[in-house]
């Protein structure tokens with residue numbers, strides 16, 4: 001029997017948590033409810049205790065009714081933690097790592113997947129502080145269920161209404177069913193841009209944020225793989241439990257990738273490497289001597305092609321960021337680089353490509369068949385890609 005910890009925080013939508021808990025229980029899931037003090041102002045612990053059939057914890061310091069050192073006990077026993085509704089205040093506390101309530105403390109102590117469904121007034125939701133905190137949570141690998149647009153309890157219309165109960169339950173079930181289908185596999189993922197220095201303070205690069213590669217690393221780890229993440233310079237915090245190898249130039253990335261290649265089962269090249277580098281790098285900062293500066297660039301090694309040439313039975317996945325003829329160019333790249341899969345995205349489309357939290361992609365297999373993935377978070381896309389990888393390793397496609 002799967003065990004889900006449901007955290008309820010103090011928003012007007014807290015009453016809907018009753019339906020979520022009931023829905024999970026009727027699907028044979030063992031549910032334990034944790035509430036913030038504020039949540040108890042909206043719905044009673046008695047209601048949640050009756051629906052879940054288990055004691056509800058509000059006060060971290062109260063005498064434990066079920067397990068000792070409660071936040072750690074719940075954290076360890078959880079197959080999944082769901083927070084619905086999640087207030088702006090809770091989102092800020094979790095993003096800052098503050099553990100002064102039972103819901104936050106449990107999440108900080110758990111290794112289980114955490115699903116968070118925010119709900120609040122639309123102005124609050126759009127506030128840059130709330131959006132920045134949500135970005136941080138996404139970067140940390142938490143799964144967010146975006147709120148819906150519609151009539152809000154405060155009388156306004158807009159984005160911020162708790163996602164439909166059925167959607168929340170479906171999301172929980174999806175994560176619970178996700179097996180450790182990459183257990184025992186070694187996966188290397190490259191991420192971010194590379195940099196090629198012109199002089200000590202100037203470089204040639206691109207706007208890759210690394211978010212896609214980091215999402216893949218977190219997702220592969222969640223599915224049981226041992227993950228090596230070779231990362232160019234990014235502003236992201238690497239997912240915990242992943243071996244990170246920081247690099248700067250394409251040559252450094254190549255060296256790191258080749259060093260670890262022999263022990264890998266799967267390599268996913270999500271990095272946006274710089275194809276050309278300055279022929280020479282000035283040792284001192286270049287002075288503004290003349291009106292023009294002519295740089296001569298030379299080809300960098302093609303990491304993906306080199307891996308394709310020596311891949312054997314390893315699975316090799318590439319990315320194709322294109323602005324035109326997406327599928328044709330991607331199909332050609334599969335052949336030219338000896339890949340098993342390619343993830344093609346049209347970086348010209350809104351919501352896709354560099355720096356965004358979302359992506360729109362077409363996953364193309366070696367036999368030419370394809371799967372279109374509509375606009376989704378980079379985390380979700382990461383799981384779609386890994387589903388395909390699992391299918392290639394002989395498992396079932398999710």
Ligand SMILES: Cc1cc2nc3c(=O)[nH]c(=O)nc-3n(C[C@H](O)[C@H](O)[C@H](O)COP(=O)(O)O)c2cc1C
Pocket residue numbers: 008009010011012013036037038039086087088089090101119120121124
């Ligand atoms: C009537 C009422 C409704 C509220 N609804 C929300 C809400 O939907 N979302 C939200 O983020 N905060 C809402 N708040 C504010 C939170 O209750 C408040 O920030 C509280 O400190 C949250 O505590 P918690 O995050 O520990 O549960 C509401 C407050 C009141 C009085």
